[in-house]
Amino acid sequence: MDILHKVGITKSSPEKVYQALTTGEGLRGWWTQDTQGEFKVGGMILFRFKLKDGEGAIDMKVIELQSAKRVVWQVAGGPEDWIGTKIIWELRQEEGWTIVLFKHEGWKEAVEFMAHCSSKWATFILSLKALLETGKGSPNPNDFKLDSWE
Amino acid sequence: MDILHKVGITKSSPEKVYQALTTGEGLRGWWTQDTQGEFKVGGMILFRFKLKDGEGAIDMKVIELQSAKRVVWQVAGGPEDWIGTKIIWELRQEEGWTIVLFKHEGWKEAVEFMAHCSSKWATFILSLKALLETGKGSPNPNDFKLDSWE
Numbered sequence: 001m002d003i004l005h006k007v008g009i010t011k012s013s014p015e016k017v018y019q020a021l022t023t024g025e026g027l028r029g030w031w032t033q034d035t036q037g038e039f040k041v042g043g044m045i046l047f048r049f050k051l052k053d054g055e056g057a058i059d060m061k062v063i064e065l066q067s068a069k070r071v072v073w074q075v076a077g078g079p080e081d082w083i084g085t086k087i088i089w090e091l092r093q094e095e096g097w098t099i100v101l102f103k104h105e106g107w108k109e110a111v112e113f114m115a116h117c118s119s120k121w122a123t124f125i126l127s128l129k130a131l132l133e134t135g136k137g138s139p140n141p142n143d144f145k146l147d148s149w150e
Numbered sequence: 151m152d153i154l155h156k157v158g159i160t161k162s163s164p165e166k167v168y169q170a171l172t173t174g175e176g177l178r179g180w181w182t183q184d185t186q187g188e189f190k191v192g193g194m195i196l197f198r199f200k201l202k203d204g205e206g207a208i209d210m211k212v213i214e215l216q217s218a219k220r221v222v223w224q225v226a227g228g229p230e231d232w233i234g235t236k237i238i239w240e241l242r243q244e245e246g247w248t249i250v251l252f253k254h255e256g257w258k259e260a261v262e263f264m265a266h267c268s269s270k271w272a273t274f275i276l277s278l279k280a281l282l283e284t285g286k287g288s289p290n291p292n293d294f295k296l297d298s299w300e
Contacts, residue, residue: 001151001152002151002260003154003268004153004260004264004265004268005265005268005269005272006262006265006266006268006269006296006297007269007296007297008296008297008298010298094298095298096298097297097298101262101265102265103265110152110154112156112251114154115154115155115156115251115252115253116156118153118154118155118156118268118272119155119156119157119272119275122155122268122269122272122273123272123276125269126273126294144276146156146157146158147156147157147158147247148158148160148244148245148246148247
């Protein structure tokens with residue numbers, strides 16, 4: 001089972017969105033301010049999130065990088081339901097818009113946490129869109145809170 | 151294939167969220183201002199949306215109503231991919247939060263339009279959350295635009 005999202009970004013380009021997905025500065029601008037690691041294929045990126053009662057951690061292995069086209073990460077560390085799943089980003093230009101196709105692939109069960117993550121991904125993808133369109137995203141800890149435990 | 155979302159709403163109750171899902175006044179406050187129909191089981195609700203180049207139409211048959219707990223609609227008219235799919239809302243109270251579980255069930259294929267609808271549902275569910283928490287949602291035509299053709 002997969003989580004899917006799609007947004008169009010205006011005043012941008014696949015190259016610029018690709019930068020926001022594949023560099024520390026970019027990722028820190030929309031997902032989480034605490035992002036470190038190796039951003040090349042085979043490298044590991046460590047994402048850390050401030051939550052109400054502690055810290056969340058996601059470690060992503062970079063599986064594939066196609067400049068301005070496609071980025072694939074595999075989850076190496078994080079919530080149990082996430083381990084082994086893949087995050088796939090596809091970018092293309094369409095009539096002045098950069099189309100971002102997102103897939104979080106390989107969920108074993110449609111648990112409530114999958115529903116939460118689907119909504120939460122939406123808010124982070126809107127943060128990515130805002131970063132590109134306005135220069136200002138809402139990365140954790142300034143992310144939009146959807147639930148009591150965040 | 152299903153679209154899933156989950157949000158928590160504060161300063162509300164399952165009863166109030168249920169009102170926003172089962173009355174004309176409620177639905178006009180977060181989904182689309184042009185909402186008419188019969189809101190009882192077996193009735194049809196007609197949702198109309200202003201788009202950049204015309205109008206969108208979704209007709210929902212009300213299948214199930216469990217006060218403050220569960221609402222099920224079946225799509226009778228609308229985009230081809232939507233016909234026959236179901237929209238299922240489940241509500242519960244949890245430590246001062248009203249939990250909203252959403253499922254758009256029965257997509258035949260993981261088409262790009264499904265990815266768009268997943269993101270778009272997220273923005274409307276955030277609109278529902280805002281309506282309950284602040285008194286003001288963002289129903290169409292004031293909805294958050296995600297793509298060039300909206």
